[in-house]
Amino acid sequence: MFDVKDLSLADKGKQRIEWASQSMPVLGLIREEFSKTKPFTGITIGACLHVTTETANLMITLKEGGANVVLCASNPLSTQDDVAASLVTHYNIPTFAIKGEDNNTYYKHISAVLDCKPNITMDDGADLVSSIHSKRKDLAQNILGSTEETTTGVIRLKSMEREGVLLFPVVAVNDADTKHLFDNRYGTGQSTIDGIIRATNRMIAGNVFVVAGYGWCGKGLALRARGMGASVIVCEVDPIKALEAVMDGYRVMPMSEAAKIGDFFCTVTGDINVIRLEHFEVMKEGAIVANSGHFDVEIDVKSLEEMAIQKRNIRDYVCEYTLKNTKVYVLAQGRLVNLSAAEGHPSAVMDMSFANQALSAKFIVDNKGILNKKVYKIPADIDNRIAALKLKAMGVTYDSLTQEQIKYLKSWSFGT
Template sequence: MEYHVRDLQLAELGKRRIEWAERDMPVLRSIRERFAKEKPFVGVRISACLHVTTETANLMITLKEGGAEVFLTASNPLSTQDDVAAALVHYFGIPVFAIKGEDRDTYYSHLHAVIRKEPHIVIDDGADLISTLHREYPQLAQKILGGMEETTTGVIRLRAMAERGVLLFPVIAVNDAMTKHMFDNRYGTGQSTIDGILRATNRLIAGSTFVVAGYGWCGKGVAQRARGMGATVVVTEVDPIKALEAKMDGFLVMPMIEAAKIGDFFVTVTGNTSVIREEHFKVMKDGAIISNAGHFDVEIDIKALEKLSVGKREVRNFVEEYTLYDGRRIYLLAQGRLVNLASAEGHPASVMDMSFANQALCAEYILKHHSQLERKVYKVPREIDTQVAQLKLASMGVQIDQLTPEQLSYLSSWEIGT
């Protein structure tokens, strides 16, 4: 079996950690049990570009239980858990191409490795796999039944491709499922980003000024958790509606140039480029800590920071100290990459349970309905989103009401007035 991981001797530790995560993923477990009986993916090859974590491992195992031939590569050079990669290869026979800390050339060689398996279905996190397919393997891309995308950043890229008429197969935006972005982005990113900052720095958040750039679902989660830990939270935004929402939620709202002067911690979660730039570095306090929880390492202008610096050193794992020309020090976490996955373990399994349940069910949906789908980006079918929510509630022992026939009639009527 072809694979590329750091060390197979890490496999036993990875297996135990995969099992620990599985205990908190009851929705995916129920889908796996059905897949194991029905084998819907027999003869189907699935290539995935995802963060190689314990939760992702359980998705890969679920798809393989369903009969698929599965191949996995990392969607971020720093997010791979090497013990998990080893366990998937050694214990589950799943080819993995991922090493934590791999350079850019290795990262793309791993992408090419899973593409060359000629998949029928692709699963992406950030759209690097799909965009590489389109740029370098257009003939192969035309044969793919469909794909899924996990992140806001990736969905933006894929919708741009669809609007320009260059997308060669249908893609389901799993990121946009209510059971994904409302929970994964808000609760998952909120908790894991704080976790990553704490593991990297061991600094006290209470009493600090904590700046969150972007007030989408991820930004909301980070802002809520930082406030819960005692910080004064500042939100920066370019969208007036989101800025207004942040203000009404009780956060300070101001431009980044003003927030830069007072912030102790900074987190970017916008999906855009150069959110923290040269003019911001110039006014930051000595000791400011900057990090990113958006998908790509472009939100912090690292080249501008290096240009302003006279010295650079690693003072802790995932903490780089930049000394500026005037003696001020700015600390960059995880090289500007996803701090929650680079210096921590990513989202809790109970959150990823819903995200990856959506992935598994959408893969099955594509297999069944690909001939009716156009080359565009689709929302997750409502019935899948609802099914995931129902399974999650059942796993938590929560029951809800059902509409009565009278209520159903009332909601569908226009004749009943005051």
């Protein structure tokens, strides 16, 4: 039971999975623990995640814990076909993912995962959860809970909670400090620059790089772009984040102004139509536009195509749009450029993110029947454990409080 591009790619995929595992020591320790305790015996876990080497190591960890694991892709362009083949061939994990799959195939693969009647779902963008709520509500009664990997998905799920329609508990993996402070900032920063450079082979240094959104992903991207020698502009709608960007040394201005002077543009907002028709119309000749937010809605590609006089694919993942007075280039169809044109986040940072996924799934099982139908933040003890394990793996030691200090911090009577 699978649908992958080519099983002959499996051996290459296995080697790459093993290479990634060398930079994922925290998940490795959890795998050792799970292989002994088997917390997921009798549990089916359905996952809709980017099918990468790092995700493969998470799936293997869950299976070691006794789970029946089924996987599909959370983005049509993010699948690594050799990894998908290896998961099927070497690890006997049903996988439904083909790089470049069309929209119908994408949702057919989601349906294939749901047909396995999962007890726990793992999402990166909430597509499994939204499909259950819109089309497969009959499955909800057997679901203990779900985990969500990304900001965009958490936003969708919290909206469902507010409206009272959420049918089971969800753990917001993205909200863990050991996820968003590191994965979103350092992972997105590095992998997005990597994707843009691989797609274009253009120089970052000496150019104007426009970052739309100054959340943790935007902070990481701005930091890395500046480190590559770019002059960075930040576009924001939140006055606090805009002020923070100014204090961090970036220029801040509306997109309507940035569009006139930017050489590179990248959206990381989680919102729709951040770069629109009126922005394309004033862009410089040769402007390069990319997205590193989860869904392909941040760049208004539809309006661009309607406006374009001519369109052609000039390089892999680079589409040239000829407009009346200029040419602009959109990378990876406006989808996640770091996973479409590159390999996504480095394994070392995904080690923490997927450790959170694994331990969150165990948290759901351990609290069966106790959790309410709401979005939960990961418990602090899980977050702290992952941070401590990561530091240990890195060979870093840190201080601990003395008993005197603990007493002082708990007391109100010491004064000054």
